[in-house]
Amino acid sequence: MINGEQNKPYKKVADIFPDENPKTPDSIFIVRFYTVLFYFLKKAKYGKINYMKRSGIKELKTIANILRQDIITTLNTAGSGHTGGSLGMTDIFAALYFNILNHIPHQPDNPNRDRLILSNGHICPILYASLARAGYFPLVKLKTLRKINSQLQGHPHAGSLPGVETSSGPLGQGISQAVGMALAAKMDKKHHHIFCITSDGEHNEGQVWEAAMLANKYKLGNLINIIDRNNIQIDGYTKDIMPLAPLKDKYITFGWKVFVINGHNMKQIVATLNKAKAFTKKPVVVIAETILGKGVSFMENKYPWHGIAPNEIETKKALAELRNGK
Amino acid sequence: MLNKNKKLQSTRDGFGEAILELGKKNKDIVVVSADLAESTRVHHFAKKYKNRFIEVGVAEQNAMGVAAGLALSGKIPYVTSFGVFSPGRNWDQLRVSVCYTNANVKIIGSHTGLSVGPDGASHQALEDIAITRVLPNITVLAPSDFIETKKATIAASKIKGPVYIRFARHKGPDINTNKTPFTVGKANILLKGSAVTIVGCGPVLAEALKAAEILAKENIKVEIINSHTIKPLDKKTILKSIKKTKKLITLEDHQVVGGLGSAVVEMLAENFPVPTIMLGVRDTFGESGKTDELWEKYGLSDGHIMSAVKKIIKK
Numbered sequence: 296m297i298n299g300e301q302n303k304p305y306k307k308v309a310d311i312f313p314d315e316n317p318k319t320p321d322s323i324f325i326v327r328f329y330t331v332l333f334y335f336l337k338k339a340k341y342g343k344i345n346y347m348k349r350s351g352i353k354e355l356k357t358i359a360n361i362l363r364q365d366i367i368t369t370l371n372t373a374g375s376g377h378t379g380g381s382l383g384m385t386d387i388f389a390a391l392y393f394n395i396l397n398h399i400p401h402q403p404d405n406p407n408r409d410r411l412i413l414s415n416g417h418i419c420p421i422l423y424a425s426l427a428r429a430g431y432f433p434l435v436k437l438k439t440l441r442k443i444n445s446q447l448q449g450h451p452h453a454g455s456l457p458g459v460e461t462s463s464g465p466l467g468q469g470i471s472q473a474v475g476m477a478l479a480a481k482m483d484k485k486h487h488h489i490f491c492i493t494s495d496g497e498h499n500e501g502q503v504w505e506a507a508m509l510a511n512k513y514k515l516g517n518l519i520n521i522i523d524r525n526n527i528q529i530d531g532y533t534k535d536i537m538p539l540a541p542l543k544d545k546y547i548t549f550g551w552k553v554f555v556i557n558g559h560n561m562k563q564i565v566a567t568l569n570k571a572k573a574f575t576k577k578p579v580v581v582i583a584e585t586i587l588g589k590g591v592s593f594m595e596n597k598y599p600w601h602g603i604a605p606n607e608i609e610t611k612k613a614l615a616e617l618r619n620g621k
Numbered sequence: 622m623l624n625k626n627k628k629l630q631s632t633r634d635g636f637g638e639a640i641l642e643l644g645k646k647n648k649d650i651v652v653v654s655a656d657l658a659e660s661t662r663v664h665h666f667a668k669k670y671k672n673r674f675i676e677v678g679v680a681e682q683n684a685m686g687v688a689a690g691l692a693l694s695g696k697i698p699y700v701t702s703f704g705v706f707s708p709g710r711n712w713d714q715l716r717v718s719v720c721y722t723n724a725n726v727k728i729i730g731s732h733t734g735l736s737v738g739p740d741g742a743s744h745q746a747l748e749d750i751a752i753t754r755v756l757p758n759i760t761v762l763a764p765s766d767f768i769e770t771k772k773a774t775i776a777a778s779k780i781k782g783p784v785y786i787r788f789a790r791h792k793g794p795d796i797n798t799n800k801t802p803f804t805v806g807k808a809n810i811l812l813k814g815s816a817v818t819i820v821g822c823g824p825v826l827a828e829a830l831k832a833a834e835i836l837a838k839e840n841i842k843v844e845i846i847n848s849h850t851i852k853p854l855d856k857k858t859i860l861k862s863i864k865k866t867k868k869l870i871t872l873e874d875h876q877v878v879g880g881l882g883s884a885v886v887e888m889l890a891e892n893f894p895v896p897t898i899m900l901g902v903r904d905t906f907g908e909s910g911k912t913d914e915l916w917e918k919y920g921l922s923d924g925h926i927m928s929a930v931k932k933i934i935k936k
Binding site: 406452453454460461462463464465467468469470471472473474475476477478479480482483501502505506508509513 | 651672673675677678680682683685686687688689690691692693694695696698713714717718721722723
């Protein structure tokens, strides 16, 4: 279930932010009521928690399109921020928050939830949009990104916003925290998964490899690292700034199970992430080959779009493209 | 006064005992080690609570991040290494992964100060108080002896949020007794006097006590405050003493820039400025040598403290 309007293309920017008063409290209430009811029914039946409904492939594609529009309008309103990486990881975030993750948006502190750690914090617009659409907080809050007194900080701050697990921004730190969480889960014999999103440029940081070694040492089968492999970092192409290839081989020699996927093929994303969850012998890395700025033709693979926000004209153009349904 | 007959013990040994006690009492206590388990005295914990001992290897940045992750999952991790490496090498991880999130991580920096001795300047943490106390959300403790370190280690587990505790390697005399109270944020008056207030922290306080003994024979009575908590500073106790003596000497085995002395002087500058002498390392690196030799050479020994007292009472 997606928070806000569903399957309905937005006509104008204002539609995405249905002003101060979102007209959805009733539907949110109903959704929550059923989620809670389901929780108790399932708990009674299985002694287990029922998590958020899992969307099918077709629905996930629609959700991804809505999330992309959210990113464009949110960043346009913010006036600054990282557009390219956010759009590039949208399909994966749609798959995670609306199919893969075991989570209950109105119970952000549920101890049995799957964790999603965003290590490359600068692509938080896609995290915020996903959380809002999943129902962690009202959609209107997206308008406040990067503004004074906002819960939506320019880079994520744990504790400010429901669903944000860690503070991130300085690269390389999320993966260590994910390893810590995976170790804690193992100590407590819990069965949830820790997903960590890292970027390829982030792998320049030595800390990532320190964490990778440790995950192998403790055979953290509950840890899944998803790498946004778009071959671009802030100053240019990764092959020029700091070559990472062969990334797959590096992880294999570090003792990880490796999957390489097309980060925009929804069917493959869902299938692979399910396989990754089922694989419990050692940590799993999913190298997701993505296109920076995916979905907006004039942004795709253009590294200047790593760290800037669209202006009014670019926003209109981008939204028009997205609405024409890719 | 100093108990000269008792065998000397180090602050790190106090930590080793305390962490073992904590591990028994509280199942959430976890130790994260960066290949210095024996040096930081967590090797006994490692043997006894294997499941709650994480050895990350020589990787302090990862150690701090892993600790943050453990804390965000409800554990109480103690990250242990030398002060120069943690919080030295992993300060960014301390800032963002731990302090910004207000994660419940305890950072143990052993081998701090010149008192590290023969290992030399690269291993003598003289900046750790400065770089930790500048961070929001953190509590900074610098216990002075074996007993106080035990108490500080246990007290830290009860604080919800990041705590940095600095220890020393060298074996020093007991400054406190088992009965000496230890409350985070509440400084202890070790000696009452009216001529001058000496505010210090760590094992180097023993030098102040030695100096005070000699000065007392000359009828100069100094007041010595053990400010084991550097952040939050015990404003009340220090101000009360300063209003009485109107003279201040600060003492620490750390750079004078940014350390305990700075914290005290910052507070007094806003409230009650008085003539001050700051004893500590003055914008230089240390070197190899014995603790006593180093304290003598860098101006922290009892002789230097006596001269400072005599100088300041004339002001």
